[in-house]
Amino acid sequence: MEYSEEPFLPKNVESVKGLEILENLSVIGEEADLLIIIYPAGDRGFHEKVDSLLASIFPNASRIVTPHSIYLAVLEETYTRLARLAINVSLKYKNLETLAESLAETYNNLSSLLNATFGLAQAFLSLAGLAGSLASLGDPYEFSYGVIRAGLNGTLAEYFDTFYSRFLALNERLESDRKAAEAAAREAASVLVPSPEYQLVLSMFSLDNYTDRDAIIRAIYQAGNLSSIGLSLEEAGELAVRGREALDHVVREKLRDLPECILDVLPVILETDRVASAESVAGLVRDRCRSYVERTLLFPDSIPTDYRRAVLADGLSAAYVFFDKEIDLASSARLIEEARTEFLAKIGENPLFYGSVALKADLYTSTEDNIKRIDLVTIGLVGPLMVLVARSLIVPLLIIIVALSSLIVSFGALSILALLGVKIYYLSRLVAIPIIVGIAVDYSIYYIYRVMEEYGRARDWAKALEAARAGAGKALVLGGVSVVLGFLAYVLTPNQYIKSIGLSLMVSSAVSFMAAYTFLPSVLELVIHKMSPKPPIGSTARATLLRRMASRSIARKRLVTMASLFIILLSLALLIAGGMTTDIRLALPSDGIYNEGYEAFSHSFPLSAVSKLYVVFNGSLENGKALEALLNESIGEGLIASYSPITAHSISVYEIGLELDPFSDEAVDAAALLREKMTAAGERPVVTGLPALRLDIISLTNDMFYKITVPLAALLIAVYLFFGTGSALIPLRLLYTIAVSVVLALALTWLYASTIQDAMIYWTVPLIVIGLMLTLGMDYDVFLTSRVLEEVSKGRKLEESIEKAVESTGPAITVCGILLAVAFSSLMFTTLPMLVQTGLAVSFSILFDTFIVRPVLAPAMLSLAGKLNWWPGKGFFWSYKSRTK
Numbered sequence: 001m002e003y004s005e006e007p008f009l010p011k012n013v014e015s016v017k018g019l020e021i022l023e024n025l026s027v028i029g030e031e032a033d034l035l036i037i038i039y040p041a042g043d044r045g046f047h048e049k050v051d052s053l054l055a056s057i058f059p060n061a062s063r064i065v066t067p068h069s070i071y072l073a074v075l076e077e078t079y080t081r082l083a084r085l086a087i088n089v090s091l092k093y094k095n096l097e098t099l100a101e102s103l104a105e106t107y108n109n110l111s112s113l114l115n116a117t118f119g120l121a122q123a124f125l126s127l128a129g130l131a132g133s134l135a136s137l138g139d140p141y142e143f144s145y146g147v148i149r150a151g152l153n154g155t156l157a158e159y160f161d162t163f164y165s166r167f168l169a170l171n172e173r174l175e176s177d178r179k180a181a182e183a184a185a186r187e188a189a190s191v192l193v194p195s196p197e198y199q200l201v202l203s204m205f206s207l208d209n210y211t212d213r214d215a216i217i218r219a220i221y222q223a224g225n226l227s228s229i230g231l232s233l234e235e236a237g238e239l240a241v242r243g244r245e246a247l248d249h250v251v252r253e254k255l256r257d258l259p260e261c262i263l264d265v266l267p268v269i270l271e272t273d274r275v276a277s278a279e280s281v282a283g284l285v286r287d288r289c290r291s292y293v294e295r296t297l298l299f300p301d302s303i304p305t306d307y308r309r310a311v312l313a314d315g316l317s318a319a320y321v322f323f324d325k326e327i328d329l330a331s332s333a334r335l336i337e338e339a340r341t342e343f344l345a346k347i348g349e350n351p352l353f354y355g356s357v358a359l360k361a362d363l364y365t366s367t368e369d370n371i372k373r374i375d376l377v378t379i380g381l382v383g384p385l386m387v388l389v390a391r392s393l394i395v396p397l398l399i400i401i402v403a404l405s406s407l408i409v410s411f412g413a414l415s416i417l418a419l420l421g422v423k424i425y426y427l428s429r430l431v432a433i434p435i436i437v438g439i440a441v442d443y444s445i446y447y448i449y450r451v452m453e454e455y456g457r458a459r460d461w462a463k464a465l466e467a468a469r470a471g472a473g474k475a476l477v478l479g480g481v482s483v484v485l486g487f488l489a490y491v492l493t494p495n496q497y498i499k500s501i502g503l504s505l506m507v508s509s510a511v512s513f514m515a516a517y518t519f520l521p522s523v524l525e526l527v528i529h530k531m532s533p534k535p536p537i538g539s540t541a542r543a544t545l546l547r548r549m550a551s552r553s554i555a556r557k558r559l560v561t562m563a564s565l566f567i568i569l570l571s572l573a574l575l576i577a578g579g580m581t582t583d584i585r586l587a588l589p590s591d592g593i594y595n596e597g598y599e600a601f602s603h604s605f606p607l608s609a610v611s612k613l614y615v616v617f618n619g620s621l622e623n624g625k626a627l628e629a630l631l632n633e634s635i636g637e638g639l640i641a642s643y644s645p646i647t648a649h650s651i652s653v654y655e656i657g658l659e660l661d662p663f664s665d666e667a668v669d670a671a672a673l674l675r676e677k678m679t680a681a682g683e684r685p686v687v688t689g690l691p692a693l694r695l696d697i698i699s700l701t702n703d704m705f706y707k708i709t710v711p712l713a714a715l716l717i718a719v720y721l722f723f724g725t726g727s728a729l730i731p732l733r734l735l736y737t738i739a740v741s742v743v744l745a746l747a748l749t750w751l752y753a754s755t756i757q758d759a760m761i762y763w764t765v766p767l768i769v770i771g772l773m774l775t776l777g778m779d780y781d782v783f784l785t786s787r788v789l790e791e792v793s794k795g796r797k798l799e800e801s802i803e804k805a806v807e808s809t810g811p812a813i814t815v816c817g818i819l820l821a822v823a824f825s826s827l828m829f830t831t832l833p834m835l836v837q838t839g840l841a842v843s844f845s846i847l848f849d850t851f852i853v854r855p856v857l858a859p860a861m862l863s864l865a866g867k868l869n870w871w872p873g874k875g876f877f878w879s880y881k882s883r884t885k
Helices: 014-025 044-057 067-132 140-150 154-174 177-192 196-202 213-223 233-254 260-270 278-296 305-311 329-347 356-390 394-419 426-458 461-492 496-530 539-555 557-578 593-604 621-636 665-680 690-725 729-755 764-776 778-793 798-829 833-870 880-884
Strands: 033-040 063-065 316-323 352-354 612-618 642-648 651-657 686-688
Touching: 014 612, 014 651, 014 686, 014 690, 033 329, 033 356, 033 593, 044 063, 044 067, 044 316, 044 329, 063 067, 067 140, 067 154, 067 177, 067 196, 067 213, 067 233, 067 260, 067 278, 067 305, 140 154, 154 177, 177 196, 196 213, 213 233, 260 278, 305 316, 316 593, 329 356, 352 356, 352 593, 356 426, 356 593, 356 798, 394 426, 394 496, 426 461, 426 496, 426 764, 426 778, 426 798, 426 833, 461 496, 461 690, 461 764, 461 778, 496 690, 496 764, 539 557, 539 798, 539 833, 557 729, 557 833, 612 621, 612 665, 612 690, 621 642, 621 651, 621 665, 665 686, 665 690, 686 690, 690 729, 690 764, 690 778, 729 764, 729 778, 729 833, 764 833, 778 798, 778 833, 798 833
Parallel strands: none
Antiparallel strands: 033 316, 033 352, 063 316, 612 651, 612 686, 642 651
16 A cells, blocks of 8 residues: 555656656665654763664664764764874874985085085185285285195085186176175086086075075075975974984974874884874774863764754754665554654653654554544444434344445455555545445445335335336446446546546445445345334425425526526635645644654754755756756745755756755745746756655646546546436536535635634545545435436426425435435544545535535426436436336
8 A cells, every 4th residue: 555645656757757867876875764763862871872772773774863973973083084194194204204314414415515615715715815914925816726725636626726717707807806706606616516406505695604504594495495395494494403303393393283192193103114094093093092082072062063953953852764675654653663662661751753754654553543443433423323214223234234345345355456566545545434335325225215115105025126126226327337437537547646546446436336236135135024114213304394495496496506606606716715735744643743743853953954856957067057046046035945066977966955844835836936947047957856756746646637537537427327317418417516516515625624724625635525526426416316207207297206306315315415424524533634624525515415406406407407307318227208208
């Protein structure tokens, strides 16, 4: 049995195709069901107990997300990051170790180079200046050269020779000893160091600062661009001068903002020659850094804000239990009951539940409970009422036997269909009970009444049975086959949802009709002689009253007909103005699992965590800039709460969050408006998600039902009645009177829903009510019209025949109408607002049809039509011409 409308959607519908794309791209997870558990918040120890409890209750869950599990994930991520950090620090340490050696070598080499270049130049000028003050030494430059050259050899000697020759040439041109010496030193340095990098460094020095340590370090720092690796000038100087000895001090300075435990881990990592991995370091970091992490990351403050909003709010916690396989309805109910019991026993809290599993559990428990309730109320109301009306125990007993046998056979047939893979919608089972009981009781009473009426004339049971079979039998066949044909229109509709409802109701009505038409007469033949017929209570008074009503109606036939037209127009106006709802909560108990969970969740947690739409389009996100602009506009209008882009292969997706219950009217409207906005803007991506699925099933079903099912049912019934009665007008009048009853009943149901339930009519109620009344509502008209024809054939005038027919069939139709209305009123005793609406609409429609349409409107319209009632006059069951001759 199916408890959701979505399985009935065809595969080529936009939302279904979109979901298939998302599943193939792995954009949405494999989880098939979700249960959200709402319970009070507590300290970390409390949440640890909850996690342990949830793991024991739901061992088959694919994942469980709780406040504490998110906190543990944050801790784990922190440990992983610390492990990566420790590895990065170790790598930087090793790099700094290498750098320290390089800096020290560079510093020493550069100092030596400066001494070999600018140092010799400075020494040459100083000695030349001293020699110049002593005339006895001769040429000061030549003297200085000779003294210094005597102590040099190898490369330095070559360098000094080059320097001296360049100095003499430059000194003549520059006329400045210092400038000439600096220029000569730089040119001669190329003999020692052809490297352009060193030449660049040398260019930063003069004869005055070549021995300045800070200047040498600054030159190395700038030339090596050491600031890009995060090294300060002071740190570079320390490493250059002290080398490896300064490394630990530099590292500690750079790590002073990091946890101390990282420095504890660092020596252990450095002991290994190979490059460490996060996995190999994770355990070490977790051991050394545990106290630091748990002292720093407090529960629940360390949970990221977005996640915290989804699991903690207003003193409540939310646990998300995901299942990768669909949970059937019975298992859903069992899981929730077990969770509630375990929470009470081990935590001392009574949780609330939300999500698809809660919805299934609610549907299952409410369906099972309400089936029992409908059964008990139907039998409890109909049984005593039959005994009271029939003033006999045998008659009600016979009818109950027929009804129970119909129930058993019908549900057996539906079970077989389900086993064969036919999808049966759960509402069909709920509505089938009053249909089965109602048809069985209706037809049985009408048949037994006719037997008693015939026995009152002939005082012979055999003749009474024969006469009843000849007269009432035709009416039963006309009515019963019409009912089956009406539901056949559902089966012929190319919509799986409508087919499912129609198939179960067609089977139920066919079994009930056949039981009353075949099984009841057979049983009557066995017990008929033991029956002691008595006139039903008040039957004479009712007959007289009904005849007077018919007489007055005939006298005012035009006014009555116009009044009925006014009723239709006014009722339609109310229905159009009132609208309908698709909110799934009307199909659930108001105090049920899902509704209670929804109220708690929606007031404290973001619904966007579970309520999603998806916009799917071809190409990259760059191709979706226009869509992104529309989504930003939709956020500004409050249509959607948020969106995030996803790219997978050649298809891109926007995941949209709605702050709405996914089964609500607003969510369905949001899906529709989003599609409209994108179409109007010239964009047409695929919009899918649960609200879009519901939008498609509802729009497709309504479109098919009102454009195909209702017209087809009316056509099948009208054609059958035309060939059966030989009248073209009777089927049309019958459909009109049914329309009056149905539209008025739905209008009054809307008034009830809007005032008492503070809601609108649920969208499936008109589908069920129209279908039921279109099929069941014709029975009483057939009973009445066939009797009018019988009276006309006896030579009575039309008006007199109408009054006599109302008087004769009125008591039986009245009893049938009351019992059928009582049978359907059992739906009003359920806990489902939608079924209450259905029961109210059908019961009122039947009562209005029984007490107003048949004794008032039908007589007026029959009288108004005159002989046109019987045109052309030749039918399978009735032949007006032959019978009136």
